[in-house]
Amino acid sequence: MIGLAVSRPARWALGVVFGLAVLTVYLPILVMIVFSFNSGRYQTLPFRDFTTDWYLRVAADSGFTEGLLISLSLAGSASILATTFGFLAAYGFHKARLPAKPLLLGLVLAPLAVPLILVGIGMRLQVTALGISPALWLVLLGQTVYVLPLAVLNLRVRIARIPPSLEEAALTLGASRLRAIAGVVAPACGSTLLATLLLTFTFAFDEFVIAYFLTNFQITLPIKIWTTLVTGFDPTVNAVGTFVFLFSVTLGVLAQLVLLARQSGAKP
Amino acid sequence: MAASPQGNPWPTLVPAVLLVALVFLVPIGNMLRLSLSTETGIGLGNYIAFFGKAHQTDALLRSLQLAGLATLISGLLAWPLAYFVAFCVPVRLRLLCLLVLIAPFWTSFTIRAFSWQLVLSDNGVIAWTMAQLTGGQVALGVLYTMSASVLGLALFGAMLTTLTLFGAMSAIDRKLVEAAASLGAQPWSLARDIIIPLALPGWAVGVTLTFIFSGGDYAVPTLLGGGLKPVLAQLMLSTVKGTYDLPTAATMAVLLVLVVLLAGAPILVYTLLRQRAG
Numbered sequence: 001m002i003g004l005a006v007s008r009p010a011r012w013a014l015g016v017v018f019g020l021a022v023l024t025v026y027l028p029i030l031v032m033i034v035f036s037f038n039s040g041r042y043q044t045l046p047f048r049d050f051t052t053d054w055y056l057r058v059a060a061d062s063g064f065t066e067g068l069l070i071s072l073s074l075a076g077s078a079s080i081l082a083t084t085f086g087f088l089a090a091y092g093f094h095k096a097r098l099p100a101k102p103l104l105l106g107l108v109l110a111p112l113a114v115p116l117i118l119v120g121i122g123m124r125l126q127v128t129a130l131g132i133s134p135a136l137w138l139v140l141l142g143q144t145v146y147v148l149p150l151a152v153l154n155l156r157v158r159i160a161r162i163p164p165s166l167e168e169a170a171l172t173l174g175a176s177r178l179r180a181i182a183g184v185v186a187p188a189c190g191s192t193l194l195a196t197l198l199l200t201f202t203f204a205f206d207e208f209v210i211a212y213f214l215t216n217f218q219i220t221l222p223i224k225i226w227t228t229l230v231t232g233f234d235p236t237v238n239a240v241g242t243f244v245f246l247f248s249v250t251l252g253v254l255a256q257l258v259l260l261a262r263q264s265g266a267k268p
Numbered sequence: 269m270a271a272s273p274q275g276n277p278w279p280t281l282v283p284a285v286l287l288v289a290l291v292f293l294v295p296i297g298n299m300l301r302l303s304l305s306t307e308t309g310i311g312l313g314n315y316i317a318f319f320g321k322a323h324q325t326d327a328l329l330r331s332l333q334l335a336g337l338a339t340l341i342s343g344l345l346a347w348p349l350a351y352f353v354a355f356c357v358p359v360r361l362r363l364l365c366l367l368v369l370i371a372p373f374w375t376s377f378t379i380r381a382f383s384w385q386l387v388l389s390d391n392g393v394i395a396w397t398m399a400q401l402t403g404g405q406v407a408l409g410v411l412y413t414m415s416a417s418v419l420g421l422a423l424f425g426a427m428l429t430t431l432t433l434f435g436a437m438s439a440i441d442r443k444l445v446e447a448a449a450s451l452g453a454q455p456w457s458l459a460r461d462i463i464i465p466l467a468l469p470g471w472a473v474g475v476t477l478t479f480i481f482s483g484g485d486y487a488v489p490t491l492l493g494g495g496l497k498p499v500l501a502q503l504m505l506s507t508v509k510g511t512y513d514l515p516t517a518a519t520m521a522v523l524l525v526l527v528v529l530l531a532g533a534p535i536l537v538y539t540l541l542r543q544r545a546g
Contacts, residue, residue, distance in 0.1 A: 006351070006355050006356055006455050006459075007454075007455040007456075010455065011352075011356045013348075014348050014351055014352035014356055015352060015356065017345075017348040017349065017352065018348070018349055018352040018353070018365075018369070021345065021349055021369065021426065022368060022369055024423065025369065025372055025423060025427070026372070027387060027393075028380070028383035028384045028386060028387045029372060029380070029383050031383065031386045031387055031393050032379075032382075032383040032386055035386060046396075084283075085283045085284040085287060086284060088280040088281070088283060088284065089280065089281050089283070089284035089285070091277065091280050092277055092278060092279075092280035092281035093281065095277050095280075096276055096277050096278040096280065096281060097276050097278070098276075098278045098281070104281060104285050107285060107288055107289065107293065108284050108285060108288050110288070110292065110293075111288065111292050112477075113480060113529075114480065114484070114525055114528075114529075115480055115481065115483055115484015115485070115501070115524060115525070115528060116481075116484060117484045117485075117486055117501050117504065117505070117521075117524075118296070118484065118521055118524070118525055119291075119292060119295075121299070121504060121508060121517060121518075121521050122292070122295035122296050122298075122299050122521070123291065123295050124508060125295065125298065125299055125302060125508075125514055125517070125518060126294065126295035126298055126299075128514065129298065129302075141287070141291045142291060144287065144291075145287060145288055145291045145292050148284060148287070148288065152284070177275055177277050181277075181280070199374075202374050202375075206375065206376040206377065206378075208376075208377070208378055208487065209486060209487075212505075213508065222376060222378060225376075225378060225379070226378060226487075229378070229382055229491065230490070230491075237382065238386075241376075241379040241382060241383065244375065244376050244379055245372075245375050245376065245379055245380075248374055248375040248376060249371050249372065249374055249375050251374070252371065252373070252374020252375065253367055253371050253374065255374075256367060256374075257363075257367075260363050
């Protein structure tokens with residue numbers, strides 16, 4: 001099967017393109033990681049001495065540590081909200097009989113189809129009109145809406161694969177709809193629910209634009225990074241960047257692995 | 269009260285729909301209204317005023333140019349990448365290859381944009397290496413230009429489109445490909461007659477999302493494109509945070525969506541039609 005669809009020279013050419021693409025994607029990140037251990041104040045080669053100073057500075061900077069805590073709790077809440085709502089909605093989109101279903105699905109997925117800055121600016125204008133001052137709970141609402149489509153898309157595929165007989169058995173035996181969903185459908189989606197939690201967490205954790213529009217004083221980690229970035233050359237950014245990169249890549253890859261393992265396991 | 273097995277579980281849709289309606293739909297509706305409200309009542313005054321200022325129309329055009337170029341490059345690049353992973357790699361290595369390529373996709377977009385500064389700046393890694401090789405000073409002059417923005421967004425788009433394209437390619441029935449090959453089809457005609465047409469909807473999803481994302485992105489144009497020639501998203505943000513001229517900001521936001529959706533519409537319509545047909 002391998003190579004059936006591709007001739008030998010073409011396979012080599014494609015491999016070279018792939019290799020170059022991987023190199024291009026990782027080159028700047030590697031440079032950042034290297035600079036995060038470089039004692040030089042200016043972000044330029046040659047490499048001076050090895051140091052972990054920048055990491056210590058980040059750990060000592062309350063702007064970064066508080067931002068991290070805020071981001072972790074925001075992303076945690078957003079991922080739980082989005083996965084719960086998304087799971088229920090995915091179930092409803094699969095099972096409910098409702099003429100407006102396609103329209104409602106379109107609505108729930110719509111935040112994915114417009115530039116993200118629109119969610120932020122729309123909410124900002126709205127809360128200004130209502131006289132509400134920017135606050136973290138607004139960021140939470142915005143970020144939940146932003147990651148909700150991912151949850152619905154992920155879980156819809158999974159729920160459609162569950163044999164309906166499982167749930168029907170529970171319902172026939174007298175379980176309430178909610179009980180059947182919580183006791184039969186949710187456990188059957190177990191690994192996909194976990195992957196969805198991880199994925200929505202990662203995206204909410206890195207989300208910047210919505211938070212930027214909707215907070216004033218309690219800032220998230222991405223906003224702290226952003227203000228450090230635009231206000232000047234500060235090598236601590238390399239250390240924070242390395243940390244954030246490794247943290248979110250681990251979560252994202254974990255989520256993908258859980259999903260893909262699930263999918264390849266489901267195939268005959 | 270226990271629901272009967274015949275019960276219609278539509279209430280499960282309520283939390284998600286309500287949330288999106290309140291946090292997304294209502295604000296967008298109000299934004300539209302705000303953009304249409306002028307001192308003399310409802311009208312297109314804000315829009316006419318927008319197109320009367322050259323720096324604003326320039327920003328709009330720049331947004332389109334950036335999104336168009338990034339989408340074009342990433343749309344082309346995604347084909348060899350997805351093709352390689354889907355058809356040139358042994359099955360057990362396939363997911364690993366895909367993950368290696370797209371892993372950075374799951375991480376902070378801002379951090380990735382920033383890391384390109386380290387490479388592209390005039391005393392960055394490329395300029396330094398070139399200076400070492402040539403023995404002289406090298407002024408690269410790439411950072412804070414449109415090219416740097418295009419690079420940043422095209423790489424992002426290439427990862428995204430490779431992901432959707434790979435999904436479509438791996439959904440193709442391998443027996444179809446094997447049958448065609450055993451009947452004597454050459455690799456090129458396999459690609460042209462079977463694989464590319466069947467994978468096209470997956471590609472269309474990727475490029476549409478890339479275009480929408482690139483058209484509205486703020487981080488890459490700021491960090492790599494610089495602030496001297498802003499795109500519309502940059503102008504919008506400085507309007508909200510700087511001058512508090514909210515009707516103008518609303519007008520820009522509505523225009524951005526309209527333009528991005530209109531430009532992406534042909535691909536979107538095509539995708540929907542294909543999915544309905546399939």
